[in-house]
Amino acid sequence: MELICPAGNSAAYREAVEAGADAVYCGFRNETNARNFPGLNFSRDEMAAAIAFGHSRGVMSFVAINTFMRAGSEQLWFEAVDDAVTAGADAVILADMGLMAYTARRHPAQRIHVSVQAAAASVDSVAFLVEAFGAKRVVLPRVLSLAEVRNLTHQAPCETEVFVFGGLCVMAEGRCSLSSYATGLSPNMNGVCSPASHVRYVPQGTELVSRLGDYTIDRFAAGRPAGYPTLCKGRFSADGRVAHSFEDPVSLDALGHLEELRKAGVKALKIEGRQRGKAYVAEVVSTIRRALEARPEARPAILSRLSRVSEGQRTTAGAYDKRWR
Amino acid sequence: MTAPHTRPTLTLGPVLFHWDGPAWRDFHFRIADEAVIDEVYVGETVCSKRQPFIEPHLPEVIDRFTSAGKRVILSSLTLITLERELRATRDLAGQDDFLVEANDLAALRHLAGRPHAVGPIVNVYNAPTAALLAQRGAQVICLPPELPANSIRQIASATPQVAFEVFAFGRVPLAISARCAHARARGLHKDNCQFVCGQDPDGLRLDTLDAEPFLAINGVQTVSHACQSLVEDLDDLVAMGVRRFRLSPQRCDMVAVAQIHRDVLDGRLKAMEARASLAALYPEAPFSNGFLHGVVGAAWVEGRHRLPR
Amino acid sequence: MQIPAAIRLALVPAPLFLVEAGARKAFEVVLARHPSLVDRLGAYAERTFGFASSDLPFAFVVTPRPATIRVVRSIEPGMADACAEGPIVRLLALLEGRVDGDALFFARDIVVSGDMEAMLALRNALDDCEVDLPTDLAGIAGPAGPLVKRAFERIRTRLLDPTTWN
Numbered sequence: 001m002e003l004i005c006p007a008g009n010s011a012a013y014r015e016a017v018e019a020g021a022d023a024v025y026c027g028f029r030n031e032t033n034a035r036n037f038p039g040l041n042f043s044r045d046e047m048a049a050a051i052a053f054g055h056s057r058g059v060m061s062f063v064a065i066n067t068f069m070r071a072g073s074e075q076l077w078f079e080a081v082d083d084a085v086t087a088g089a090d091a092v093i094l095a096d097m098g099l100m101a102y103t104a105r106r107h108p109a110q111r112i113h114v115s116v117q118a119a120a121a122s123v124d125s126v127a128f129l130v131e132a133f134g135a136k137r138v139v140l141p142r143v144l145s146l147a148e149v150r151n152l153t154h155q156a157p158c159e160t161e162v163f164v165f166g167g168l169c170v171m172a173e174g175r176c177s178l179s180s181y182a183t184g185l186s187p188n189m190n191g192v193c194s195p196a197s198h199v200r201y202v203p204q205g206t207e208l209v210s211r212l213g214d215y216t217i218d219r220f221a222a223g224r225p226a227g228y229p230t231l232c233k234g235r236f237s238a239d240g241r242v243a244h245s246f247e248d249p250v251s252l253d254a255l256g257h258l259e260e261l262r263k264a265g266v267k268a269l270k271i272e273g274r275q276r277g278k279a280y281v282a283e284v285v286s287t288i289r290r291a292l293e294a295r296p297e298a299r300p301a302i303l304s305r306l307s308r309v310s311e312g313q314r315t316t317a318g319a320y321d322k323r324w325r
Numbered sequence: 326m327t328a329p330h331t332r333p334t335l336t337l338g339p340v341l342f343h344w345d346g347p348a349w350r351d352f353h354f355r356i357a358d359e360a361v362i363d364e365v366y367v368g369e370t371v372c373s374k375r376q377p378f379i380e381p382h383l384p385e386v387i388d389r390f391t392s393a394g395k396r397v398i399l400s401s402l403t404l405i406t407l408e409r410e411l412r413a414t415r416d417l418a419g420q421d422d423f424l425v426e427a428n429d430l431a432a433l434r435h436l437a438g439r440p441h442a443v444g445p446i447v448n449v450y451n452a453p454t455a456a457l458l459a460q461r462g463a464q465v466i467c468l469p470p471e472l473p474a475n476s477i478r479q480i481a482s483a484t485p486q487v488a489f490e491v492f493a494f495g496r497v498p499l500a501i502s503a504r505c506a507h508a509r510a511r512g513l514h515k516d517n518c519q520f521v522c523g524q525d526p527d528g529l530r531l532d533t534l535d536a537e538p539f540l541a542i543n544g545v546q547t548v549s550h551a552c553q554s555l556v557e558d559l560d561d562l563v564a565m566g567v568r569r570f571r572l573s574p575q576r577c578d579m580v581a582v583a584q585i586h587r588d589v590l591d592g593r594l595k596a597m598e599a600r601a602s603l604a605a606l607y608p609e610a611p612f613s614n615g616f617l618h619g620v621v622g623a624a625w626v627e628g629r630h631r632l633p634r
Numbered sequence: 635m636q637i638p639a640a641i642r643l644a645l646v647p648a649p650l651f652l653v654e655a656g657a658r659k660a661f662e663v664v665l666a667r668h669p670s671l672v673d674r675l676g677a678y679a680e681r682t683f684g685f686a687s688s689d690l691p692f693a694f695v696v697t698p699r700p701a702t703i704r705v706v707r708s709i710e711p712g713m714a715d716a717c718a719e720g721p722i723v724r725l726l727a728l729l730e731g732r733v734d735g736d737a738l739f740f741a742r743d744i745v746v747s748g749d750m751e752a753m754l755a756l757r758n759a760l761d762d763c764e765v766d767l768p769t770d771l772a773g774i775a776g777p778a779g780p781l782v783k784r785a786f787e788r789i790r791t792r793l794l795d796p797t798t799w800n
Contacts, residue, residue, distance in 0.1 A: 009674075009762035011731070038751055039674055039758030068450035071472075071479035098453030119448070122405040124414070124431035131434070132461075143503035148406055171500040171547070172404050175446055177471040178499050178540075181549055181622035184615070186471055188448065197751040209534075213621060216533040232500070236531040236539065238510045245531055245542070246506050276734050277761040309734075319503055 002268035008040040012278040013050045020289030023060035032080040033064045035274040036191030048087040060090035066115035067191045068096045100133035114138040117174035123155040130157045146320045150264035159267035166272025168252040178231045183213045194230045253315035338573040339366040339400040343522040350382035357389040360580045361587040368400035372544045398424045401432040452483035470497045473619035481566030488568045493555040495573025496548040527576040551613035557596040557628045577607040654705040661703045668763040678755040684714030687722040716753040720744035731761035
């Protein structure tokens with residue numbers, strides 16, 4: 001199985017290559033990618049240099065152009081695809097059907113991977129994208145169970161790639177407007193979810209309150225780790241009962257299921273976290289690489305060091321365990 | 326639509342909430358008999374486990390609408406992961422008696438080459454995507470609720486072959502998950518949910534820790550607490566090329582809600598008065614129109630900030 | 635991860651102007667060696683960032699463009715657009731891009747206030763710059779550079795490990 005690693009900048013790209021990535025995914029520094037965070041991502045020159053460096057080391061580059069084109073400004077997205085192709089991208093990761101159509105028409109030889117943001121959760125959805133745009137691979141939503149991943153991989157007319165580590169979306173990706181409901185900015189349109197521009201931490205008595213826009217997302221007792229106010233990980237009250245209504249603040253760790261994923265025929269494993277930096281990339285990629293090369297029974301010991309990465313956060317195998325639902 | 330309309334079409338969206346079978350049937354009967362609705366979307370879009378509740382009543386509801394001269398469009402499921410959901414979607418898309426609204430790419434695959442509608446949860450954010458879907462047979466596209474007016478205008482003017490629809494009234498579908506937050510809130514698992522979502526026919530209100538109403542849970546779907554209302558924007562939307570307005574069923578007098586929108590569209594009622602009447606009909610939630618105005622979705626932008634034409 | 639008490643006590647009486655002179659020199663060197671930092675920050679380069687050390691008796695107020703740095707006893711309201719407060723070694727780790735972007739907020743050993751987006755931009759920009767204080771600052775020490783570099787590295791290793799980051 002290929003190991004697909006995140007890079008938010010050139011330094012992280014180099015770390016990923018050194019750590020044993022088979023491919024690195026990254027995006028341009030604008031709203032064409034779903035990690036449109038300040039100070040992050042690649043200029044055209046940086047992207048070309050990173051891709052060339054990757055190729056010199058036998059590592060592929062996938063360029064994520066996975067937001068939805070803003071009506072009237074489609075050229076920005078078209079140029080991102082053109083420039084990724086010119087820079088030598090081994091694949092472009094796309095979510096917008098109009099952009100897939102453009103890419104298939106203008107660059108028929110270019111490999112298209114379907115972003116998780118495209119919400120292809122069933123074999124028919126995948127088949128639709130393969131038939132319509134010649135997609136070669138689909139990144140599966142984090143809402144599928146292992147059995148569903150296996151089924152889909154067997155029946156799908158293209159390769160499948162699954163997330164195994166990092167952030168976890170509780171909601172079906174690419175179909176969530178919670179962020180724009182509270183802040184006006186959304187993953188689909190702006191490449192941001194619960195954006196930092198709308199985050200405030202407000203001391204209230206002995207507590208620290210995390211707010212997103214005009215809404216309180218959580219409260220923390222003095223000295224307790226304060227979570228980032230991602231909307232779907234917040235605490236709310238229903239009928240007077242306070243709870244993490246959608247999901248506890250957990251991150252995804254499906255590394256306990258590597259053998260099942262391999263047997264299911266999954267082509268590639270994806271690590272989330274372009275926003276987390278080079279130290280995270282180096283640690284996570286090298287550890288998972290060593291685990292993949294080890295015998296299955298030796299893996300847990302190797303992988304245990306990753307618990308540090310999720311410090312302050314619990315992890316879950318997410319939907320891969322059917323019980324999660 | 327197929328024949329050019331000079332008069333904008335009023336549609337009733339699929340019931341998003343879990344109403345028990347007889348209530349679901351009676352609601353639709355009354356719409357069929359009394360409401361100034363032109364077309365109706367029918368079908369379970371949120372959770373396949375609810376389908377058995379409405380299926381026994383589907384034929385009589387469809388008959389009632391057809392007899393009343395209202396066109397029926399069958400809505401497909403939004404999130405498809407199970408084999409039986411896939412089969413149901415294939416069957417639905419395979420029939421030729423009624424137009425089908427695709428709410429997922431799976432349905433689009435099976436509808437290719439035949440006339441169909443595209444629902445608000447399929448990501449149509451720009452004209453190239455709309456044109457692509459039109460080429461594959463889409464006649465009607467209900468645009469995503471988070472789209473701002475600028476995008477709607479661009480898409481509608483560049484794709485005149487499609488009848489565009491916007492989400493004009495109701496709590497906005499904001500997210501869908503494979504997990505059921507409704508069951509979770511009641512201490513249950515999805516597989517043994519006991520259909521607790523049926524206890525909240527207008528959604529289960531979620532408040533922030535400051536006791537401010539924020540969202541509502543509808544089974545695996547999350548909807549806004551605020552009720553989106555574009556009643557003050559109808560004229561502008563018509564001028565932009567929008568030809569259809571969707572009223573999404575809430576627990577209130579939807580016959581009256583429809584009449585108000587019809588009266589505004591036909592020039593018999595002023596938008597400001599219409600808004601006051603709607604507020605009286607549905608006092609459970611504040612109104613929002615922020616998405617359309619390109620700001621926070623939950624916000625209400627006053628009428629004096631008119632949209633540029 | 636606090637700095638040793640002996641060092642802390644030794645620094646308490648340090649006059650601000652001396653600290654500021656040293657900090658300014660270090661700041662100039664880092665900016666000169668990493669010109670891409672300001673580029674990458676874009677408009678955020680003009681924001682003012684406060685760094686308040688919880689274990690030293692002074693704080694830094696920094697603007698990347700035009701490059702200015704001030705040393706103060708404490709950061710008063712209105713002095714900075716965004717502020718990070720924590721042990722000095724953690725703040726230096728932030729400067730070297732060793733702090734995880736997500737962990738910056740939830741770890742709570744650094745408390746960020748004010749303009750979150752600006753602070754996130756700074757963290758992200760620093761992550762790419764590969765600031766390495768021992769190497770970057772060795773030049774200031776002239777002929778003693780290599781010695782200073784090794785001393786820096788030893789201190790950093792001792793203070794930061796095993797939690798090099800996060």
